[in-house]
Amino acid sequence: MVTYKMNNVQLDSIFSALSDSTRRAILARLASGDATVNELAKPFEISQPAISRHLKVLESAGLITRGKEAQYRPCSLDADNLKQAHDWLELYRRHWEESFDKLDSLLASTASSTPSDNDEDDFVAKKGTS
């Protein structure tokens, strides 16, 4: 469950990491499975060291994790952290949509309550204008 207490420093680094289209594309690629730096560099017209720098940013933001082997260090998506950042904003949208669902139910239950209440209101209103 998302809380209102998400660590701001962590959020800063996550949002900063996500502000780059190459890094988002890397995350998209990793969503379909782990990959090495070489594999990740292939679709992009940028050097492997440049990809490595992007990976460092993603890693320090906690969005990906990397294997331990020196030569072959497959990258994996850390979807939990990505989801948390996403939920931070979604929390507000959800607040309204889910609140409004509850309001709908509340209105429905009020409407189905005794119709004599409404009659009484009409009566009072009429009395007031006479």
Place this chain on the structure above:
Amino acid sequence: MNQQSTATSESTITIDRTFDAPVAEIWQAFTDPVKLSQWWGPHNYSAKHWEIDLRPGGSFRYLMASDDGSDSNWCNGVYSLITSNSRLSSTANIENPEGPDKPVIASMNIDIQFIDKGDKTQVIVTHSGIPSALAGGAKEGWSQQFEKLDTYLPSGP
């Protein structure tokens, strides 16, 4: 990239919904503490201990708490514009869990329009100033950003 290092980007959410009730009833749902306690808050959360001073410059405060008790935050705001059955604007702050004297977690604005549609009421909420804690120039709204990100995420909860 032309990036600012310290600016905090903010997002706006607009919600447009039509309710099956006359405007006076909807207005009451948004301004009566008893009614608000019955619906305000996302699933598994509820807003308790409402205090409302319904006049321009008047303030409100409530406790947003999860049903399982694991998460709670005081929220408050000050009404800036009140037009009965028509318009309700206020600030909206999430207080610091460390105390009301500490800097707030979020300082936002909520503007609500109530449009009389006879038996129905259209409600348009503009929730602005939502902090996205972004260091960098956000050329596109974060909501849009995140919609795209949705497709990057593995499906399922």
